[in-house]
Amino acid sequence: ERTQVGIIGAGPAGLLLSHLLALAGIESVVVELRSRQHCEQRQRAGLLEAGTVATLRDAGLAKRLDVEGIEHGGIYLQYAGERHHLDFRDLVDRTVTIYAQTEIVKDLIAARLAAGQRIDFSITDTSVSDVDSSRPVLRYVDEAGAARAVECDVIAGCDGFHGISRAAVPDVVAYERAYPFSWLGIIADVAPSTDELIYAHHPDGFALHSVRTPHVSRLYLQVPAGEAIGSWSDERIWENLQKRFALPGWTLREGPIREKAITPMRSFVSTPMRYGRLFLAGDAAHIVPPTGAKGLNLAVSDVALLAPALVAWLRDGDPSLADTYPERALRRVWRATHFSWWMTQMLHAVPGDAFNTQLQLSQLRYVTASRPAAVTLAENYTGSAPA
Ligand code: FAD
Numbered sequence: 063e064r065t066q067v068g069i070i071g072a073g074p075a076g077l078l079l080s081h082l083l084a085l086a087g088i089e090s091v092v093v094e095l096r097s098r099q100h101c102e103q104r105q106r107a108g109l110l111e112a113g114t115v116a117t118l119r120d121a122g123l124a125k126r127l128d129v130e131g132i133e134h135g136g137i138y139l140q141y142a143g144e145r146h147h148l149d150f151r152d153l154v155d156r157t158v159t160i161y162a163q164t165e166i167v168k169d170l171i172a173a174r175l176a177a178g179q180r181i182d183f184s185i186t187d188t189s190v191s192d193v194d195s196s197r198p199v200l201r202y203v204d205e206a207g208a209a210r211a212v213e214c215d216v217i218a219g220c221d222g223f224h225g226i227s228r229a230a231v232p233d234v235v236a237y238e239r240a241y242p243f244s245w246l247g248i249i250a251d252v253a254p255s256t257d258e259l260i261y262a263h264h265p266d267g268f269a270l271h272s273v274r275t276p277h278v279s280r281l282y283l284q285v286p287a288g289e290a291i292g293s294w295s296d297e298r299i300w301e302n303l304q305k306r307f308a309l310p311g312w313t314l315r316e317g318p319i320r321e322k323a324i325t326p327m328r329s330f331v332s333t334p335m336r337y338g339r340l341f342l343a344g345d346a347a348h349i350v351p352p353t354g355a356k357g358l359n360l361a362v363s364d365v366a367l368l369a370p371a372l373v374a375w376l377r378d379g380d381p382s383l384a385d386t387y388p389e390r391a392l393r394r395v396w397r398a399t400h401f402s403w404w405m406t407q408m409l410h411a412v413p414g415d416a417f418n419t420q421l422q423l424s425q426l427r428y429v430t431a432s433r434p435a436a437v438t439l440a441e442n443y444t445g446s447a448p449a
């Protein structure tokens with residue numbers, strides 16, 4: 063078997079890459095560990111930068127996004143019993159859009175299959191070889207149990223943090239930061255209690271009120287690292303959310319919790335993002351803590367750089383964009399890594415560290431009182447900061 067680009071992983075990065083390549087006449091094969099249903103149901107991110115929306119729209123992928131996406135012109139920052147609004151339209155003339163990752167993945171899979179793309183779901187035993195030669199090989203066992211070997215011009219590792227691609231790059235230099243807390247995230251069948259997202263600093267821990275649709279809310283609670291979901295009953299979750307968001311004259315509406323899960327938090331950047339004919343994109347190369355809502359947006363911005371680079375190389379014989387892909391991608395990655403770390407350390411409680419708490423409150427007051435400080439947050443949050 064042969065293809066031009068072998069793509070490992072049917073997450074947002076792998077699927078979008080396959081789509082953008084096809085628009086330029088480059089063929090690919092996509093292989094995925096999990097089932098189609100699993101990929102489409104996995105609850106994750108929900109907040110898109112304007113640049114992410116533009117990339118999807120330019121690729122003809124925004125038909126449903128343009129109808130169902132919810133545009134937000136700012137966020138609320140809550141601390142010390144006060145809720146402050148940051149107006150992104152006024153500060154940086156930008157907005158963000160709520161549209162769940164599950165929906166993006168559904169739209170991408172539907173678009174790929176409609177175009178006759180081959181996506182092999184539910185595979186096992188993925189491996190890559192000869193990536194430093196001119197004919198790298200992607201091997202796996204398909205759903206029916208048949209061993210397959212696909213000769214490729216290029217292999218794209220879009221297989222997320224737990225994938226196999228990163229390990230195929232020798233002499234990796236990784237940069238990492240662990241955080242002593244996790245996020246407990248829920249999806250609740252209740253109308254959001256807010257028009258825009260609320261990021262709340264509280265002595266008991268951070269809380270975030272996000273939204274999915276006019277009838278579905280997404281909420282997060284800071285919990286200690288290593289916490290088991292079993293020790294969080296629905297009642298305990300709502301009790302903590304009520305306490306951390308409490309504000310006189312405002313009510314947090316409760317509803318049935320449809321899903322709950324705990325996600326550990328880390329910052330991680332692995333370099334280089336290319337070895338020979340193997341290119342990494344998205345979570346396969348980097349992880350940010352979710353506080354800045356950057357993970358999905360970075361996966362899309364990596365691919366928006368990688369796709370034209372591969373097209374220039376494989377179709378037009380010009381390798382220069384492929385050669386500079388790692389360096390150009392990493393500039394954005396590090397900007398997002400810094401912003402996500404900064405938001406995380408400004409908003410999460412560190413028990414027993416009273417000095418830290420005072421620094422956080424001072425920083426929050428500064429960000430909500432100084433226009434230049436607010437602009438700094440806004441241009442990073444909306445994705446318009448130069449990298
Ligand atoms: P992924 O979406 O992880 O896709 C990688 C794909 O590769 C997966 O489908 C996986 O099954 C497949 N794969 C893995 N190994 C192999 C293999 N060996 N062979 C074949 N296929 C393989 N970001 C936010 O901004 N906000 C959030 O609230 C948020 N919540 C998150 C919650 C969780 C539990 C997780 C894990 C991530 C969350 N993120 C969040 C991050 C965001 O979802 C990711 O940044 C985004 O999914 C990255 O897309 P990707 O395509 O690079 O990777």
Ligand code: DHB
Pocket residue numbers: 106107108109259272273280352353354355
């Ligand atoms: C969502 C997740 C985030 O991490 C964030 O900062 C904003 C929104 C969400 O899932 O909606």
